[in-house]
Amino acid sequence: MAADAKILVFGAGGMLGQELLSVTPPPGMELIGLSRTQADITSSRQVGRVMAEHQPALVINSAAFSNVDGAESQPQAAMAVNAQGPEILAKACAQAGAPFIHISTDYVFGGSGQTRPYLESDPPAPLSHYGLSKLKGEELVRSACPQHLIVRTSWLFGALARNFIHIMLELMRTRPAIKVVEDQVGCPTPARELAQALVTLASMVLELGDAAWGTYHLSGPLIINRYQFAQMIWAEANKSLDKDLTIEPVGSEAFAAPAERPAYSALDCTKIKQRFGLALADWQPELARIVSFLQESEMHARV
Ligand SMILES: NC(=O)c1ccc[n+]([C@@H]2O[C@H](COP(=O)([O-])OP(=O)(O)OC[C@H]3O[C@@H](n4cnc5c(N)ncnc54)[C@H](OP(=O)(O)O)[C@@H]3O)[C@@H](O)[C@H]2O)c1
Numbered sequence: 631m632a633a634d635a636k637i638l639v640f641g642a643g644g645m646l647g648q649e650l651l652s653v654t655p656p657p658g659m660e661l662i663g664l665s666r667t668q669a670d671i672t673s674s675r676q677v678g679r680v681m682a683e684h685q686p687a688l689v690i691n692s693a694a695f696s697n698v699d700g701a702e703s704q705p706q707a708a709m710a711v712n713a714q715g716p717e718i719l720a721k722a723c724a725q726a727g728a729p730f731i732h733i734s735t736d737y738v739f740g741g742s743g744q745t746r747p748y749l750e751s752d753p754p755a756p757l758s759h760y761g762l763s764k765l766k767g768e769e770l771v772r773s774a775c776p777q778h779l780i781v782r783t784s785w786l787f788g789a790l791a792r793n794f795i796h797i798m799l800e801l802m803r804t805r806p807a808i809k810v811v812e813d814q815v816g817c818p819t820p821a822r823e824l825a826q827a828l829v830t831l832a833s834m835v836l837e838l839g840d841a842a843w844g845t846y847h848l849s850g851p852l853i854i855n856r857y858q859f860a861q862m863i864w865a866e867a868n869k870s871l872d873k874d875l876t877i878e879p880v881g882s883e884a885f886a887a888p889a890e891r892p893a894y895s896a897l898d899c900t901k902i903k904q905r906f907g908l909a910l911a912d913w914q915p916e917l918a919r920i921v922s923f924l925q926e927s928e929m930h931a932r933v
Pocket residue numbers: 640641642643644645646647665666669670671672691692693694695696697711715733734735736764783784785786787791
């Protein structure tokens with residue numbers, strides 16, 4: 631019997647990485663996750679060692695320096711993980727003949743004056759060191775490994791790692807009023823559904839052998855601002871909280887965050903639908919599941 635095709639996932643300890651490792655792979659495929667302590671993607675030696683050990687049929691990189699504000703004060707660290715690391719992985723994949731799926735971000739775009747979702751062919755214009763480092767990573771991956779798929783996604787949320795939902799629930803539980811920005815528009819994306827779609831993509835690439843290599847957008851279908859997202863979280867949270875809360879829409883200047891975010895960064899996901907038949911569905915049931923899971927966990931933690 632033929633051995634299973636191994637999919638090696640770097641950054642397996644992160645929000646998306648954990649979800650990737652929770653997916654049940656199709657028959658004939660095995661998912662192997664490596665956290666930062668098991669393989670630092672900025673080390674050619676460590677990447678070379680695990681590639682030789684596992685001999686993967688395909689590699690997915692979900693490792694990143696994802697702290698958008700932190701990247702403003704640590705631009706070199708962000709560049710190392712988001713640009714040099716992916717280049718090391720891409721070179722190792724090219725050498726091993728393994729296709730490479732690399733995850734990127736809507737923050738490669740600037741958002742200024744944008745009124746329709748971004749196409750893959752639209753010119754990037756990052757506003758932050760995080761966006762700049764991710765864009766550089768894309769460029770290095772393209773030139774180091776022809777057999778690549780760069781999947782840009784946006785506004786990830788999930789139950790397994792701290793994200794916008796965790797922050798909102800904490801504020802909603804403890805405060806009578808909160809402020810949320812309304813001048814950032816994007817597409818919230820459930821990490822669990824994205825992970826499932828990426829594993830499907832990986833299996834299609836392995837079946838096809840020769841996929842339509844290039845850059846793709848894949849995010850949730852709803853285009854909303856952060857204030858509207860908070861309102862949707864509150865609609866779920868208040869089913870069990872039953873309290874009065876004022877949510878005030880404000881401009882980004884109210885928070886003076888170190889990194890500038892795009893005012894608009896919705897992604898047009900038509901291309902991946904046309905080429906691979908992949909699209910993410912309405913995520914409101916997943917939002918309800920996550921909110922009730924987090925509220926129950928929080929209640930247990932208090933008892
Ligand atoms: N989160 C979002 O809203 C969002 C939006 C758009 C795109 N994305 C992209 O989606 C991908 C997954 O993001 P995420 O939210 O899952 O990020 P995350 O939760 O921060 O996970 C990233 C993982 O990478 C690991 N890592 C950091 N440096 C590493 C290194 N040198 N070698 C190996 N692993 C390293 C981190 O380990 P430590 O925890 O030990 O640092 C962490 O486990 C990233 O490419 C990100 O840019 C995310």
